[in-house]
Structure formats: C-alpha cells, structure tokens
Amino acid sequence: MTKVVTKGNLIILLGSTGVGKTELSLKIAEKLGSPILSCDSRQLYKNLIIGTAAPTKEQLERVPHYFIGTLELTDYYSASKYEEDTLQLLASLFNDHQGIVMTGGSMMYIDAITKGIDEIPTVDEQLRQDLLELYREQGLDPIREQLKLLDPEFYDIVDLKNHKRVIHALEICLMTGKPYSSLRTNSKKVRPFNIIKIGLKRDREELYERINLRVDQMMQDGLLEEARNVYPYRDLNSLNTVGYKELFNYFDGTWKLDFAIEKIKQNSRIYSRKQMTWFKRDEEIQWFHPDQEKEISDYLSLTIK
RNA sequence: GGUGCCAUAGCUCAGUUGGUAGAGCAACGGACUGAAAAUCCGUGUGUCCCUAGUUCGAUUCUUGGUGGCACCA
Numbered sequence: 001m002t003k004v005v006t007k008g009n010l011i012i013l014l015g016s017t018g019v020g021k022t023e024l025s026l027k028i029a030e031k032l033g034s035p036i037l038s039c040d041s042r043q044l045y046k047n048l049i050i051g052t053a054a055p056t057k058e059q060l061e062r063v064p065h066y067f068i069g070t071l072e073l074t075d076y077y078s079a080s081k082y083e084e085d086t087l088q089l090l091a092s093l094f095n096d097h098q099g100i101v102m103t104g105g106s107m108m109y110i111d112a113i114t115k116g117i118d119e120i121p122t123v124d125e126q127l128r129q130d131l132l133e134l135y136r137e138q139g140l141d142p143i144r145e146q147l148k149l150l151d152p153e154f155y156d157i158v159d160l161k162n163h164k165r166v167i168h169a170l171e172i173c174l175m176t177g178k179p180y181s182s183l184r185t186n187s188k189k190v191r192p193f194n195i196i197k198i199g200l201k202r203d204r205e206e207l208y209e210r211i212n213l214r215v216d217q218m219m220q221d222g223l224l225e226e227a228r229n230v231y232p233y234r235d236l237n238s239l240n241t242v243g244y245k246e247l248f249n250y251f252d253g254t255w256k257l258d259f260a261i262e263k264i265k266q267n268s269r270i271y272s273r274k275q276m277t278w279f280k281r282d283e284e285i286q287w288f289h290p291d292q293e294k295e296i297s298d299y300l301s302l303t304i305k
Numbered sequence: 306g307g308u309g310c311c312a313u314a315g316c317u318c319a320g321u322u323g324g325u326a327g328a329g330c331a332a333c334g335g336a337c338u339g340a341a342a343a344u345c346c347g348u349g350u351g352u353c354c355c356u357a358g359u360u361c362g363a364u365u366c367u368u369g370g371u372g373g374c375a376c377c378a
Contacts, residue, residue: 017342042342052342078339108341117338128340159336162345172339184338242342266331271342277335 008094008193009304012039013103014110014279015200016272018211020290022055024200025103027293028300029063032099037086038067039104039113041079042241045071047230050223051243053214073230073238078122083112087191094193099304107278114197114284116189120180123171131167143170151179194305198296199285201276211268218243219261227251242267 011032013025029036036055038044043054046069054068066089071077086102093100104110111117135143140163147166148155150173158165169180176183202210227247233239234248246263249255255263279285288296 040342041340076340079341080339083339106341108338108343111338115338120339122339159345162337164340164344165337168339186338237340237343240340240343245342267342273333274335274342278337278341 006192006194006305008090008097009099009196010090010113010191010193011099011101011196011198011300011304012110012114013101013198013200014039014105014285015290016207016275016279017053017105017268018207018214018272019200019202020210021103021105021200022053022059024290024293024296025101026055026059026063028296029101031297032097032101034097034099034101035064035066035093037089037100037102038065039082039102039106039109040067041077041082041106041109042238043068043104044077045069045073045075045238047073047226048238048241048244050218050221050226051241053218071238073233073236075238076125079106079108079112080117080120080122082109083117086113090193099300105275107275114191114195116191118183118185120172120183121175123168124175127171127174128167131171135163135167140166143167146170147173150174151181153179154181154184157181194303195284196300196303197282197285198299199279199287200290201287202289207272208269211272212265215243215261215265215268223247224257242271 013021042052147170154169172180227244246260250257250260
C-alpha cells in the first residue's frame with residue numbers, strides 16, 4: 001500500500017441553494033487569504049448570473065474566484081471535467097496556500113473532487129444523438145434490450161425507467177466494447193490533500209423563506225431580461241436550469257408570469273430538498289448554521305493540518 | 306326575504322344503490338459515477354360542514370342549522 005503524502009487543506013463549504021454559502025465563503029477566504037473555487041454546475045456559465053445567484057461583481061473583487069462564468073452556454077462540461085480541472089488547479093494553488101476554500105451545492109461535482117469518478121470515456125456526440133433519436137422514435141425498449149445483451153450485470157441494477165442512465169450505460173458499452181459495469185470500480189480515490197467538509201443548514205421554514213425572497217429579488221434585479229437574452233438557446237443542457245426553464249414557458253405564452261415565478265420558487269425548494277437528501281448520507285460533513293461563524297472558525301483551526 | 310344547487314385531502318374535484326373514501330396538482334421520502342439546478346422512483350396526510358333522527362351500521366337517507374354560489378323578489 002502506497003502512502004500518500006498530503007499537502008494543503010481543501011475546505012469545502014456546501015449546503016443547499018439559498019442557505020448562505022456565498023457570504024460565508026467570502027469571509028473565510030479573506031481570513032485565510034484563499035481564492036474561492038466555485039463548485040456549481042450552472043454558475044460555470046457566462047450569461048447565467050442573476051438566476052444562478054452567482055457572486056456579484058463586488059464579491060468577485062473582494063476575493064478572486066475560479067469556475068464562475070468561464071463557459072459558453074454551448075460548451076460541453078461534466079463532473080469529470082470539473083474533477084480534472086480542479087485537481088490541476090489545486091496542485092498549483094497548494095504551492096503557496098495552506099488552505100483553499102471551495103463552495104457550492106452541486107452534489108456530484110463535490111463528490112467528483114472528494115471521492116473521484118471512474119475512468120470512463122467521454123461520450124461521442126454522434127452516438128449520443130443517434131441513441132436519443134432512437135429513444136424518441138421507439139422509446140426505451142430497444143435500448144434496454146441492447147443493454148441487457150451487452151451488460152446484463154448493470155441491467156439488473158440500473159433504474160430501467162431512467163432513460164439517461166440506461167442510454168449512458170449503453171453508450172459506454174458501444175464505445176468501449178466492454179460492459180459499462182466493468183469500468184465501475186466503486187472505489188474512493190485518495191487525494192494528496194486534506195479535505196474538510198463544512199455543511200451549512202437552516203430550518204426548513206427559514207430556508208424556504210429565504211429562497212422565496214431571493215427569487216423575488218432576482219426578478220427585481222432583472223432575471224426576466226437575462227432569461228430573455230438566452231431564450232434562443234433554450235434547448236441547450238446549460239439552460240435546463242431552475243429560474244430559466246420556467247420563464248421560457250412564459251415567453252412561449254403557456255404560463256402566466258406570476259405562475260412562472262411561483263414555479264421557480266417551488267422548483268428551487270424541491271432542488272434544495274434534493275441536495276439535502278444527497279448530503280445527508282455523507283458522514284464526513286460537519287454541520288453548522290451559517291450564523292455559527294465562531295464555531296466554524298474554531299472547527300477549522302482544529303482540523304486544518 | 307323566497308327558491309334551487311353546493312359543502313369530501315393543503316387546492317380542484319370524483320365516489321360510496323347505507324358497511325368510515327380516491328384522482329390530478331401540491332406536500333413529503335428516496336435513488337444518484339462524464340447531461341446532475343439533470344433524470345428517475347416511492348408515499349394519502351381525511352371529525353366526508355354541524356346537529357338530531359331512521360338503522361346493527363350514516364360521509365351517503367330524513368329533519369333543523371351554518372357557510373358559499375345562482376336565480377327570483
């Protein structure tokens with residue numbers, strides 16, 4: 001067994017949408033003299049600023065950020081790409097920082113950094129389009145059948161009604177000539193740095209109220225115009241996003257504006273719950289209320305190596 | 306004031322020829338390895354408006370209320 005020498009501390013502030021990660025991350029980063037690595041699958045995109053509650057210009061001036069507004073809406077990205085980009089960046093940042101602050105709520109991106117993702121090839125765009133077309137025309141059955149032949153082991157455990165999972169598994173089988181399940185190692189990667197996970201949470205009532213108020217604030221800040229500007233690209237994956245997809249229905253004329261706004265609030269609340277469901281099972285997370293700055297600070301001085 | 310209709314889940318409503326009830330939406334729980342703010346799965350939470358009667362048994366039938374809506378004055 002090889003011993004991994006660790007250098008540096010990655011401090012991850014995580015929590016559901018609207019809990020108050022941004023403000024706290026700025027304070028901690030300033031204290032540590034660290035930049036902030038955003039871990040948010042939607043704040044990565046340019047043009048999605050208000051609706052994703054990305055850091056403001058002033059906040060970006062207070063502390064340098066990475067992974068905010070770096071992608072075009074049309075760019076392909078994934079948790080694996082994020083793993084690669086972040087590890088590379090961290091290797092260089094840890095040369096002159098003892099602690100680096102990361103913040104965000106994209107569950108799978110966090111896991112990609114802290115646990116790693118298996119070596120699986122990036123999906124060929126043409127193959128994906130072909131399979132999606134097959135799915136649209138004939139449904140999931142023919143795709144399930146092929147998967148059953150090529151990877152019976154995964155067929156037994158996959159959620160057969162979830163077309164994304166089924167299609168992706170088949171894609172990998174077809175691309176590699178190997179069963180998708182044979183590429184899944186179920187093992188956690190070891191990182192050459194110390195990882196500290198700080199979870200932020202509030203009572204549900206308090207969180208929901210913040211989410212609702214924040215959506216109203218977003219509308220005042222010009223979310224409608226921001227959404228209208230990207231409306232022509234509505235079919236892109238980057239725009240399958242709470243805060244935008246609802247307003248697209250308004251632009252289409254299928255929803256009234258008030259209804260769309262209510263739906264943004266509702267979908268944000270549902271998203272926050274989904275995040276908590278994911279985080280709940282992660283026993284490495286130390287939970288705090290965002291106002292417990294002193295406790296968080298004490299905890300950090302205990303755990304930073 | 307009179308007549309008629311309605312009152313069942315958080316909301317909109319089905320339904321029970323008398324045996325304590327179910328859909329949609331909402332709400333809640335869960336899954337999750339290159340699309341993840343995505344995608345998918347599961348769960349009914351109820352003084353059936355109140356009161357008195359008939360009945361072995363009433364949310365259902367009858368009486369009287371209360372509230373809402375419509376029409377007539």
